[in-house]
Amino acid sequence: xxxxxxxxxxxxxxxxxxxxxxxLVCVRQCGFEAQQYDPEExxxxxxDENCVACQRCVCLCPTRALRIERNPVPYKLNAxxxxxxxxxxxxxxxxxxxxxxxxxxxxxxxxxxxxxLLNASQVTNPSIDPLREPMELRTYLGSRPxxxxxxxxxxxxxxxxxPIETPIMFTAISYxxxxxxxxxxxxxxxxxxxxxxxxxxxxLPEDLYEYADHAIVQVASGRFGVHSEYLNAARVIEIxxxxxxxxxxxxxxxxxxxxxxxxxxxxxxxGTDALSPAPHxxxxxxxxxxxxxxTLKEATRYTxxxxxxxxxxxxxxxxxxxxxRAGADIIAIDGFRGGTGAAPLMIRDHVGIPIExxxxxxxxxxxxxxxxxxVSLVAAGGFRSSADVVKAIALGADAxxxxxxxxxxxxCHLCQKCYTGKCSWGIATQDPYKTRRLNPExxxxxxxxxxxxxxxxxxxxxxxxxINSIESLRGNRxxxxxxxxxxxxxxxxxxxxxxxxx
Amino acid sequence: MKRLNAQxxxxxxxxxxxxxxxxxxxxEIVIENVNGQRYIGTGVKAQARLxxxxxxxxxxxxxxxxxxxxxxxxxxxxxxxxxxxxxIVVHGHATDITGYSMRGGKIFIRGHVGYRVGIHMxxxxxxxxxxxxxxxxxxxxGEYMAGGTLVLLGLDIKPxxxxxxxxxxxxxxxxxxxxxxxxxxxxxxxKEAKVLEPEEKDYHRLEALIKEFAEYFDLDADKILAVPFIxxxxxxxxxxxxxxAY
Numbered sequence: 001x002x003x004x005x006x007x008x009x010x011x012x013x014x015x016x017x018x019x020x021x022x023x024l025v026c027v028r029q030c031g032f033e034a035q036q037y038d039p040e041e042x043x044x045x046x047x048d049e050n051c052v053a054c055q056r057c058v059c060l061c062p063t064r065a066l067r068i069e070r071n072p073v074p075y076k077l078n079a080x081x082x083x084x085x086x087x088x089x090x091x092x093x094x095x096x097x098x099x100x101x102x103x104x105x106x107x108x109x110x111x112x113x114x115x116x117l118l119n120a121s122q123v124t125n126p127s128i129d130p131l132r133e134p135m136e137l138r139t140y141l142g143s144r145p146x147x148x149x150x151x152x153x154x155x156x157x158x159x160x161x162x163p164i165e166t167p168i169m170f171t172a173i174s175y176x177x178x179x180x181x182x183x184x185x186x187x188x189x190x191x192x193x194x195x196x197x198x199x200x201x202x203x204l205p206e207d208l209y210e211y212a213d214h215a216i217v218q219v220a221s222g223r224f225g226v227h228s229e230y231l232n233a234a235r236v237i238e239i240x241x242x243x244x245x246x247x248x249x250x251x252x253x254x255x256x257x258x259x260x261x262x263x264x265x266x267x268x269x270x271g272t273d274a275l276s277p278a279p280h281x282x283x284x285x286x287x288x289x290x291x292x293x294x295t296l297k298e299a300t301r302y303t304x305x306x307x308x309x310x311x312x313x314x315x316x317x318x319x320x321x322x323x324x325r326a327g328a329d330i331i332a333i334d335g336f337r338g339g340t341g342a343a344p345l346m347i348r349d350h351v352g353i354p355i356e357x358x359x360x361x362x363x364x365x366x367x368x369x370x371x372x373x374x375v376s377l378v379a380a381g382g383f384r385s386s387a388d389v390v391k392a393i394a395l396g397a398d399a400x401x402x403x404x405x406x407x408x409x410x411x412c413h414l415c416q417k418c419y420t421g422k423c424s425w426g427i428a429t430q431d432p433y434k435t436r437r438l439n440p441e442x443x444x445x446x447x448x449x450x451x452x453x454x455x456x457x458x459x460x461x462x463x464x465x466x467i468n469s470i471e472s473l474r475g476n477r478x479x480x481x482x483x484x485x486x487x488x489x490x491x492x493x494x495x496x497x498x499x500x501x502x
Numbered sequence: 503m504k505r506l507n508a509q510x511x512x513x514x515x516x517x518x519x520x521x522x523x524x525x526x527x528x529x530e531i532v533i534e535n536v537n538g539q540r541y542i543g544t545g546v547k548a549q550a551r552l553x554x555x556x557x558x559x560x561x562x563x564x565x566x567x568x569x570x571x572x573x574x575x576x577x578x579x580x581x582x583x584x585x586x587x588x589x590i591v592v593h594g595h596a597t598d599i600t601g602y603s604m605r606g607g608k609i610f611i612r613g614h615v616g617y618r619v620g621i622h623m624x625x626x627x628x629x630x631x632x633x634x635x636x637x638x639x640x641x642x643x644g645e646y647m648a649g650g651t652l653v654l655l656g657l658d659i660k661p662x663x664x665x666x667x668x669x670x671x672x673x674x675x676x677x678x679x680x681x682x683x684x685x686x687x688x689x690x691x692x693k694e695a696k697v698l699e700p701e702e703k704d705y706h707r708l709e710a711l712i713k714e715f716a717e718y719f720d721l722d723a724d725k726i727l728a729v730p731f732i733x734x735x736x737x738x739x740x741x742x743x744x745x746x747a748y
Contacts, residue, residue: 097747222622223603227586228545228565255740267605267626268648272676272739277646281621282561282580282599291540291560295583298517299545299565419746 006090013046019065026057031424054415056424099345102418112356119479121466130459136469142305143329144373165194166455171401174200177341179435185443187211203265222276224266238307244338244381247311250278290326305329312358317365335381339404342419355381363396386457396475509535604631618642625649641667648676671695679734
């Protein structure tokens with residue numbers, strides 16, 4: 001610790017001494033050592049500077065004696081030099097390091113989902129009640145032939161389509177970034193609901209191969225845990241090029257998180273940093289990407305669709321066109337709100353573009369080029385509700401990945417400290433004392449409930465529009481209207497302004 | 503032993519034929535007239551011998567698990583890419599990213615190799631991947647190396663030629679690199695690696711590898727071993743541990 005602690009605490013713990021029964025649950029549960037007990041004085045007290053507002057103690061306190069408050073920082077008001085900037089400079093002045101953070105971009109950039117509204121049927125076409133009438137959410141992921149009756153695929157031979165029962169999948173979160181318990185909860189829920197989870201780039205733990213049929217397995221630049229059994233067990237193989245939270249950079253899973261089990265899954269020695277280089281060094285071009293796609297297809301004898309995941313960046317439409325032409329069956333695009341277990345703060349908050357614009361641009365470009373049928377589009381990056389999902393599909397996505405929403409269902413309160421490995425909720429940690437807090441069965445049930453709730457809401461929204469199949473919504477931008485958007489934004493999104501008719 | 507004529511076959515047709523033979527339990531396949539067909543042996547898990555006459559295309563033996571491939575000719579990019587187990591012997595040169603991310607098995611190249619050879623090689627449990635290169639190597643030799651053994655012999659180097667390019671062992675955080683002879687002072691070495699003199703036990707391991715190498719290519723192992731080696735290892739296995747401000 002430096003001699004002077006330059007940054008005041010961000011939060012403060014407020015304890016109602018009348019309610020507190022000194023059961024010490026808060027002391028045991030706090031992953032950040034903000035709750036303390038002094039046995040000599042028999043006193044429970046708090047170290048506010050350690051508190052990250054993860055709410056674990058608040059939620060577990062049996063007498064509801066705790067409250068976390070934002071600690072008001074009485075700096076002279078300054079719209080430009082906000083406390084965040086001042087505190088970050090202090091951290092860097094003390095360490096010389098790169099600022100690190102977790103979860104998705106939290107800055108107040110426009111959320112286009114909140115500027116788009118959905119349509120509903122009135123009088124001229126009947127709406128549909130999903131409780132009593134069939135409503136189809138099943139989505140098939142993969143490449144469709146250019147025309148029927150001819151050769152199924154001119155270049156690569158057919159790879160089978162993969163059905164999912166709802167257009168929502170769990171995004172790539174590696175074992176290592178999250179605990180085995182959290183990872184297992186995602187796998188179980190995906191299997192139970194008939195959708196897919198994504199292993200991320202850290203491999204698939206041996207004891208979870210029973211869920212492989214619902215796994216999208218990733219091949220990233222570090223090639224961790226990639227071997228032919230892993231590829232052949234999976235339902236879909238995903239080449240990870242980029243991630244919305246950190247476009248253009250690689251990753252470092254620090255050695256202290258590489259436990260025996262994680263080392264076994266990543267197939268590396270214990271305690272070594274798991275370094276993912278920024279690029280795949282066998283991919284410097286679209287032609288090289290095609291080569292890796294074909295390598296993976298050859299390795300699995302053309303039985304698995306190959307997805308390519310990229311971050312939404314400025315030239316995303318042209319890049320997606322190249323990926324489709326390189327032979328990918330699925331393109332996954334991760335917007336700038338996408339989450340992460342660790343990313344440099346500057347990259348997370350300042351690189352990439354919103355997913356809404358990226359979906360619209362990519363769908364439009366692929367249609368114009370007549371190759372939209374060759375790929376399924378999966379959108380990711382900050383989906384908070386079923387309405388966001390419906391809007392993304394209307395903009396042109398086939399399905400979406402959810403990550404942050406799934407972790408919230410498992411207990412995450414978005415304190416953004418995943419990179420410390422201290423997660424009090426047992427999610428982003430490998431400490432057995434903490435990971436035990438997350439029961440994979442209960443976690444899977446909560447995730448299943450979330451998928452169930454969102455799926456039903458999607459059916460309601462579809463029914464309201466007079467549509468009985470999610471397929472009929474895809475790219476159906478006539479069902480969207482913008483509110484308070486500029487001409488340029490409306491044009492990019494391909495939607496009319498609210499108030500304009502059909 | 504079965505023979506295949508690769509002439510006029512697409513990579514997919516050729517690889518299907520190879521796979522069909524391997525599936526039927528064939529233990530040795532000789533493939534003639536190979537001319538750039540990619541992905542030979544890719545993703546194959548089998549104990550069998552493939553003999554390749556000609557020049558195989560990129561990603562020869564990628565993700566391979568157990569094959570013994572011998573190439574009479576040059577090989578191209580990505581030999582043994584992410585390979586798990588097996589042996590690849592090339593009686594010629596190989597180009598870039600030979601052994602990218604390989605986790606087990608051995609690769610022996612008689613001639614020179616291109617850029618980024620042995621990048622992100624790993625070791626895992628009993629697996630310790632090995633690449634022995636007879637000639638010289640390009641830039642970024644052993645980049646991001648996380649485990650395994652790279653040996654560079656520098657045979658048949660012409661006067662004025664360097665045994666290796668710049669940025670050798672950049673980002674290295676595991677494994678070991680042995681180079682026969684000395685490195686010129688003007689060759690840039692990654693800041694993550696340090697140069698040492700091999701110990702006696704290192705020479706014992708080297709001897710075994712070089713004997714195997716010499717046997718494949720009909721060379722005199724003692725003559726190769728007569729020149730002292732240098733050894734590169736990483737300073738630590740956490741090169742970027744202090745990069746971040748918490």
